[in-house]
Amino acid sequence: MTSRLATLPDALVTLGGERITTSDQWVQTRRPEIVQLFLESVYGKEPVQRPDSLTFSTEAKAAMKGAATCKKVDITFKGPGGVGTIHLLIYFPTQVLKPVPLFLLMDIRGSEKADPEQNTSSESWPAEIIVSKGYAAAIFQVSDLDPDNDDGFQNGVHGIFDSTAEPRPANAWATMSAWAWGASRVMDYLETDSDIDAKRVAVVGHSRGGKAALWAGAADERFAMVVSNNSGCSGAALARGKIGEKLANINTRFPHWFNGNYKQYNDKEDELPIDQHMLLGLVAPRLLYVTSASEDSWADPESEFLSVMLAEPIFHLFEAQGLGVQQFPQPDSPLHGDKIGYHLRTGKHNLVSYDWERFIEFADRNMR
Numbered sequence: 334m335t336s337r338l339a340t341l342p343d344a345l346v347t348l349g350g351e352r353i354t355t356s357d358q359w360v361q362t363r364r365p366e367i368v369q370l371f372l373e374s375v376y377g378k379e380p381v382q383r384p385d386s387l388t389f390s391t392e393a394k395a396a397m398k399g400a401a402t403c404k405k406v407d408i409t410f411k412g413p414g415g416v417g418t419i420h421l422l423i424y425f426p427t428q429v430l431k432p433v434p435l436f437l438l439m440d441i442r443g444s445e446k447a448d449p450e451q452n453t454s455s456e457s458w459p460a461e462i463i464v465s466k467g468y469a470a471a472i473f474q475v476s477d478l479d480p481d482n483d484d485g486f487q488n489g490v491h492g493i494f495d496s497t498a499e500p501r502p503a504n505a506w507a508t509m510s511a512w513a514w515g516a517s518r519v520m521d522y523l524e525t526d527s528d529i530d531a532k533r534v535a536v537v538g539h540s541r542g543g544k545a546a547l548w549a550g551a552a553d554e555r556f557a558m559v560v561s562n563n564s565g566c567s568g569a570a571l572a573r574g575k576i577g578e579k580l581a582n583i584n585t586r587f588p589h590w591f592n593g594n595y596k597q598y599n600d601k602e603d604e605l606p607i608d609q610h611m612l613l614g615l616v617a618p619r620l621l622y623v624t625s626a627s628e629d630s631w632a633d634p635e636s637e638f639l640s641v642m643l644a645e646p647i648f649h650l651f652e653a654q655g656l657g658v659q660q661f662p663q664p665d666s667p668l669h670g671d672k673i674g675y676h677l678r679t680g681k682h683n684l685v686s687y688d689w690e691r692f693i694e695f696a697d698r699n700m701r
């Protein structure tokens with residue numbers, strides 16, 4: 334380990350100094366401790382999990398020239414500050430025995446891409462390819478939970494569920510956590526749909542969506558696979574020793590993404606009680622897939638890879654080997670290991686068909 338990582342917290346030593354050597358100890362002691370640390374210092378605590386008011390309404394039609402059925406699902410919730418709805422869209426393959434596994438994209442790019450009938454060339458959400466491989470393709474807009482701007486947490490789920498009686502606490506939930514909360518509400522629906530195998534659902538996100546997908550999948554163990562595409566700072570990449578975007582950059586440009594406490598670590602990454610390898614480790618023993626792009630130095634591909642390496646000992650507790658490789662790979666040479674996948678794609682910060690094809694290959698091997 335390089336000296337720039339000298340202050341890295343050991344994922345396998347509890348706050349009380351006990352070394353974790355078994356999966357039981359991890360599950361009972363260290364995992365809950367780490368979840369708590371992330372809630373307190375990074376994402377913030379949600380005031381509610383599944384609200385009692387949650388309802389689902391569905392409408393289905395044929396799509397993709399008969400290759401798919403498209404289901405539109407409105408997932409609606411109410412709180413003291415009003416009502417919100419997640420507009421989930423699912424394309425099911427028609428030629429495949431149900432229930433089917435599913436890829437869920439937490440979309441950050443706008444709903445015009447979310448209709449393959451209108452935009453068949455969407456590289457970032459190639460629903461036709463996903464469906465042709467026997468998976469359901471589902472998508473929702475993270476802005477349904479919270480629009481991506483700094484409005485003092487007035488709109489979205491914060492406005493709906495937060496108490497207005499007192500000043501907002503420094504550990505209150507922020508936007509990333511709202512988006513992740515939405516993925517869990519989608520999972521609440523998926524568990525009720527008999528066409529879907531809710532035990533084989535992969536949650537996927539790109540960039541800021543990749544940061545949110547990681548937290549969603551880390552915290553909600555119902556997701557069988559978690560995919561972080563080019564998620565960089567406060568996503569897969571380690572905060573310590575990172576090049577490109579740093580905490581001070583992200584917290585200044587996007588003050589609404591993380592909680593108030595996270596700001597105290599600007600330029601003080603060494604003082605963080607966690608680092609992102611511990612977030613990746615929370616996915617164990619489920620499937621983890623991390624990607625980087627060769628020209629994405631703002632995200633820091635080597636740091637994303639190193640973080641995966643440092644998460645591996647947690648997978649080892651569950652007898653999973655992980656990537657089983659120590660060397661940073663060449664571009665376009667995917668590493669599909671035991672429970673962990675990683676690839677470095679040639680090119681820019683983006684989510685493209687190359688990435689999706691690798692996710693599907695990995696899921697074919699491990700989630701079937």
Ligand code: GTR
Pocket residue numbers: 539540541542564565566578583
């Ligand atoms: C960048 C931001 C990154 C990443 C990206 C995105 O401007 O600095 O952390 O999240 O946006 O979401 O596209």
